[in-house]
Amino acid sequence: MEDYGRFLALLVSALLVGFVSVIFSLVWVFHYREGLSWDGGPREFNWHPVLVITGFVFIQGIAIIVYRLPWTWKCSKLLMKFIHAGLNTIAMILAIVSMVAVFEFHNARNIPNMYSLHSWIGLTAVIFYSFQLFLGFAVFLLPFAPVPLRAALMPIHIYSGLTVFATVIATALMGITEKLIFSLKNPAYSASPPEATFVNCLGLLLVIFGALILWMASRSHWKRPPEENR
Numbered sequence: 399m400e401d402y403g404r405f406l407a408l409l410v411s412a413l414l415v416g417f418v419s420v421i422f423s424l425v426w427v428f429h430y431r432e433g434l435s436w437d438g439g440p441r442e443f444n445w446h447p448v449l450v451i452t453g454f455v456f457i458q459g460i461a462i463i464v465y466r467l468p469w470t471w472k473c474s475k476l477l478m479k480f481i482h483a484g485l486n487t488i489a490m491i492l493a494i495v496s497m498v499a500v501f502e503f504h505n506a507r508n509i510p511n512m513y514s515l516h517s518w519i520g521l522t523a524v525i526f527y528s529f530q531l532f533l534g535f536a537v538f539l540l541p542f543a544p545v546p547l548r549a550a551l552m553p554i555h556i557y558s559g560l561t562v563f564a565t566v567i568a569t570a571l572m573g574i575t576e577k578l579i580f581s582l583k584n585p586a587y588s589a590s591p592p593e594a595t596f597v598n599c600l601g602l603l604l605v606i607f608g609a610l611i612l613w614m615a616s617r618s619h620w621k622r623p624p625e626e627n628r
């Protein structure tokens with residue numbers, strides 16, 4: 399592979415930025431907020447950002463680029479498909495649990511559900527993601543679909559996967575902004591208290607992570623070579 403070093407530098411940067419994002423989400427909920435528990439209160443809500451950033455952003459991002467790792471090109475394609483599908487399944491479960499945490503918190507406090515743009519786009523992303531996973535499983539993993547159908551659906555699979563990933567990051571930024579406006583009262587968000595600056599930085603990290611993953615996924619010379627060439 400040409401550019402092996404450059405790919406490795408990008409990969410290490412993405413893993414580092416993604417990992418630091420997860421740590422930031424934990425510092426946010428443990429240091430600045432109430433911590434985590436499953437009790438219908440604010441600590442149950444706090445699972446939402448932690449699970450979204452861990453699963454729906456970080457694990458989904460890794461799932462997208464597993465085929466790009468050059469040292470896996472000698473592994474069987476089927477094994478890589480299982481890893482891709484498995485990571486995406488974990489991400490989907492974490493995304494669903496993260497939504498349950500919000501609904502339970504809202505219902506326990508009589509806070510309305512599904513009124514914000516964040517919730518509309520977020521729920522849409524989870525529904526499309528589940529659909530994408532189901533279709534990917536049925537068409538590309540199970541041995542039944544004919545090759546012409548696989549070939550026709552592959553560009554759509556790639557396009558919709560990347561679109562959902564980018565949408566998830568945009569939705570996370572909306573959620574972070576909402577949460578800071580709701581919860582920072584005295585001092586307010588507009589006074590830039592330390593929590594506001596810290597969590598704004600978390601938003602920046604998510605954008606950088608997304609940008610790195612989309613770059614690695616969209617360089618055609620970093621694609622796994624087709625089976626017939628090996």
Ligand code: ASC
Pocket residue numbers: 475537538539545548549550552
């Ligand atoms: C698959 C697979 C591919 C594509 C190709 C059609 O299931 O492993 O590489 O579909 O066969 O584009």
